[in-house]
Amino acid sequence: MVAQAPDVPVSGRVLVTLNLAAVISLSLGIFNILPIPALDGGRILFVVIEWVRRGKRISPQKEGLVHMVGFVLLITVALLVTFADLSRIFHGQSLLGG
Numbered sequence: 001m002v003a004q005a006p007d008v009p010v011s012g013r014v015l016v017t018l019n020l021a022a023v024i025s026l027s028l029g030i031f032n033i034l035p036i037p038a039l040d041g042g043r044i045l046f047v048v049i050e051w052v053r054r055g056k057r058i059s060p061q062k063e064g065l066v067h068m069v070g071f072v073l074l075i076t077v078a079l080l081v082t083f084a085d086l087s088r089i090f091h092g093q094s095l096l097g098g
Contacts, residue, residue, distance in 0.1 A: 037070025 008016075035045040046063055050056065085095055 036074065037067045038074055039070075042067060042070055 032039050033041045033044070035041040037045075046058060046066075050058060088095055
């Protein structure tokens with residue numbers, strides 16, 4: 001994106017790069033707080049559940065198992081998306097669906 005704009009001044013390229021970094025950082029922050037096991041939001045969900053149960057803790061083994069399953073599912077989805085993207089690239093198709 002930035003390299004494809006040779007007629008744009010350096011200050012414009014810097015702003016585009018900073019804007020892109022800000023969008024990526026914000027997206028990661030929002031995704032991380034979603035209540036998905038293995039992410040920070042998953043831990044927050046367990047804390048809320050314990051709070052609703054008036055402090056009764058969930059077994060660390062059960063919580064660990066839930067986070068492990070969530071992590072495996074998260075990695076599986078990431079691998080499937082990566083495989084689909086690479087497959088589209090090798091078949092000469094656009095990644096943007098066009």
